[in-house]
Amino acid sequence: MALVDRRFFALLAIALFAVLGLILPQGARSLVIQMMIFSVFAMGYDVCLGLTNQCSLGHSIFFGVGAYGAILAIVHLKAGVLTSLAGGVGSGLVFAVLVGIVCVRLSEAYFVIVTAIISAVFHLLAMDLTWLTGGDDGLSVSVPPFALPGVTLSLYQPLVNYYFVLFFLAAAYLLLERIVRAPLGKIFVSIRENEKRVRFLGYDVLRYKLIAFVLSAGLGSLAGALYGLTLRYASADYFSFYWSVLPVVWCLVGGLGTLAGPWIGAVLMSLFQYYVSAWFTYYLLLFGILVLVILKVSRKGILGYILERGGR
Amino acid sequence: MSDWLLNVLFLLINGLVWGLIIALISLGLSLIFGVMGIVNMAHGDLYMVGAVLGFSLFPFLGNFWLALLVVPVIVALIAAPMERFILRPYEGYHAVTMIATVGISFILQQAALAWYGGVPKKMVDPWPVTFHFLGVDYAGYRFLIAAVSIVILAAIWLFLYRTPYGVLIRASIQDRDMASAMGIDVNKVLIATFVLGSVLAAVGGVLAAPVTQVSYLMGNDVALLAFIVVIIGGLGSLEGTLVAALGLCSLEGVMACILSPTQSRAAIFVVMVAILMVRPRGLFGGAER
Numbered sequence: 001m002a003l004v005d006r007r008f009f010a011l012l013a014i015a016l017f018a019v020l021g022l023i024l025p026q027g028a029r030s031l032v033i034q035m036m037i038f039s040v041f042a043m044g045y046d047v048c049l050g051l052t053n054q055c056s057l058g059h060s061i062f063f064g065v066g067a068y069g070a071i072l073a074i075v076h077l078k079a080g081v082l083t084s085l086a087g088g089v090g091s092g093l094v095f096a097v098l099v100g101i102v103c104v105r106l107s108e109a110y111f112v113i114v115t116a117i118i119s120a121v122f123h124l125l126a127m128d129l130t131w132l133t134g135g136d137d138g139l140s141v142s143v144p145p146f147a148l149p150g151v152t153l154s155l156y157q158p159l160v161n162y163y164f165v166l167f168f169l170a171a172a173y174l175l176l177e178r179i180v181r182a183p184l185g186k187i188f189v190s191i192r193e194n195e196k197r198v199r200f201l202g203y204d205v206l207r208y209k210l211i212a213f214v215l216s217a218g219l220g221s222l223a224g225a226l227y228g229l230t231l232r233y234a235s236a237d238y239f240s241f242y243w244s245v246l247p248v249v250w251c252l253v254g255g256l257g258t259l260a261g262p263w264i265g266a267v268l269m270s271l272f273q274y275y276v277s278a279w280f281t282y283y284l285l286l287f288g289i290l291v292l293v294i295l296k297v298s299r300k301g302i303l304g305y306i307l308e309r310g311g312r
Numbered sequence: 313m314s315d316w317l318l319n320v321l322f323l324l325i326n327g328l329v330w331g332l333i334i335a336l337i338s339l340g341l342s343l344i345f346g347v348m349g350i351v352n353m354a355h356g357d358l359y360m361v362g363a364v365l366g367f368s369l370f371p372f373l374g375n376f377w378l379a380l381l382v383v384p385v386i387v388a389l390i391a392a393p394m395e396r397f398i399l400r401p402y403e404g405y406h407a408v409t410m411i412a413t414v415g416i417s418f419i420l421q422q423a424a425l426a427w428y429g430g431v432p433k434k435m436v437d438p439w440p441v442t443f444h445f446l447g448v449d450y451a452g453y454r455f456l457i458a459a460v461s462i463v464i465l466a467a468i469w470l471f472l473y474r475t476p477y478g479v480l481i482r483a484s485i486q487d488r489d490m491a492s493a494m495g496i497d498v499n500k501v502l503i504a505t506f507v508l509g510s511v512l513a514a515v516g517g518v519l520a521a522p523v524t525q526v527s528y529l530m531g532n533d534v535a536l537l538a539f540i541v542v543i544i545g546g547l548g549s550l551e552g553t554l555v556a557a558l559g560l561c562s563l564e565g566v567m568a569c570i571l572s573p574t575q576s577r578a579a580i581f582v583v584m585v586a587i588l589m590v591r592p593r594g595l596f597g598g599a600e601r
Binding site for chain 2: 055057102105106107108109110112113114116117118120121124125127128241245248252281282284285287288289290291292295
């Protein structure tokens with residue numbers, strides 16, 4: 001029952017995004033593009049925290065690596081849009097496997113701390129290796145046009161950019177929905193519910209945790225690559241701690257383990273940031289207070305709450 | 313002795329002095345984790361608050377020692393309600409405490425930015441004396457830091473291992489439920505531990521203020537180092553924390569003669585990963601409770 005509701009919500013949201021792209025004015029449209037990119041990130045993070053209960057505070061690594069993978073592929077290899085996107089996701093996956101191998105074996109407290117430490121070290125290195133990353137100033141590129149059968153498109157056209165991102169949001173959602181309904185997804189959820197019992201049943205828990213971690217990080221780097229390509233820019237700031245905390249907040253606001261729920265979180269937080277940071281200099285102060293309030297009010301999140309109401 | 317060796321010795325001593333400050337800070341972090349199951353992401357920011365308050369109050373108080381006494385009291389007044397009203401319900405849920413303290417960390421940083429400003433400032437040396445030793449000049453204040461840190465560490469050790477209150481805290485680290493069942497008022501132990509841990513961070517901040525740049529973001533760097541120390545030493549293990557703090561900081565100090573600060577931090581990080589691969593609970597970490 002709940003599953004049907006959730007899919008209904010997700011498809012409705014995708015349809016809504018598709019319509020909004022046509023009717024929104026330019027400024028609002030670029031805000032929605034950002035929301036959709038963050039939704040990919042949030043949904044990916046949900047695989048980690050919501051499905052397998054691995055609370056990572058290091059997902060900025062994959063966001064940053066994804067963005068830099070795409071941007072550097074354009075700068076140094078003269079890659080096209082799709083190749084550079086693949087480059088971003090590919091390099092994200094490589095780092096995800098490396099980080100995952102170190103981290104998934106650790107107990108919860110060590111896992112959160114070590115992922116946070118790794119992302120802090122990546123941030124330091126990204127600031128330091130200016131010849132590669134451009135440091136705090138970052139790297140700007142011009143994104144080449146790309147050809148689909150019949151047409152040549154450019155991300156400089158706002159509508160193309162919009163539907164380009166929407167396509168990947170929908171594709172990522174369908175992929176994850178398929179995985180959640182497959183035996184693999186069942187194992188993920190059982191690890192969340194009772195890790196010890198899954199181990200007693202003979203499953204290699206660490207392997208599945210690693211798969212979930214890499215899948216989650218892969219979507220994080222897809223989001224990073226999309227963000228980099230949309231802004232045509234990447235900077236060391238993408239590795240900062242803020243980008244590791246955001247997905248946690250999105251998932252907590254939207255509802256853990258619901259895939260599409262974190263979209264609500266991403267949309268609401270983007271609106272919050274857009275409007276509040278405009279009139280209040282110490283926006284992060286309110287962000288901190290918000291984190292505490294969200295933790296206090298809800299562990300289930302908005303979509304989790306709606307689905308629970310609907311299930312009764 | 314050759315110049316090169318003297319240089320290494322100088323860096324080693326600098327590293328050790330810094331290691332003593334880091335030991336104070338990480339000990340607080342480790343104590344808070346061990347007793348309460350809180351992964352305190354705001355610990356570095358309590359250090360920052362200590363340094364910022366030390367910097368700002370020093371001109372008014374006119375006496376560094378007075379600042380070293382007054383600042384911890386203020387930080388204790390900040391820390392106690394933080395534990396009681398924000399963190400109490402999440403204690404033991406490591407990931408949740410970590411997210412909650414991230415929120416607190418943002419609040420403390422932005423409050424410091426609003427009150428103190430964004431420009432890093434340099435504090436005047438409260439004890440401008442230099443020692444001449446083996447052909448190298450040492451700032452006297454660094455020895456003062458070392459002496460004060462050693463006295464505090466010794467006092468903590470005496471408190472934990474030679475007083476009835478210390479027994480209560482150590483009993484709560486070993487088995488909180490059993491401690492509670494034996495009639496220990498665990499709530500009092502919790503708030504006392506959190507305040508003690510936070511005060512250690514703040515004292516570290518006041519001591520470090522004259523030898524670093526005081527800014528609202530200075531806690532991030534120290535928090536990173538303190539967490540690496542606590543992970544390598546083993547979460548909740550006090551002796552492991554002490555050993556790891558002194559060992560890592562002298563290592564980082566010596567590495568400064570061939571590597572840049574970021575590179576030596578990365579090297580420390582590689583050491584941490586290597587240790588975790590062999591011992592997932594750090595050097596002195598015990599079994600899961």
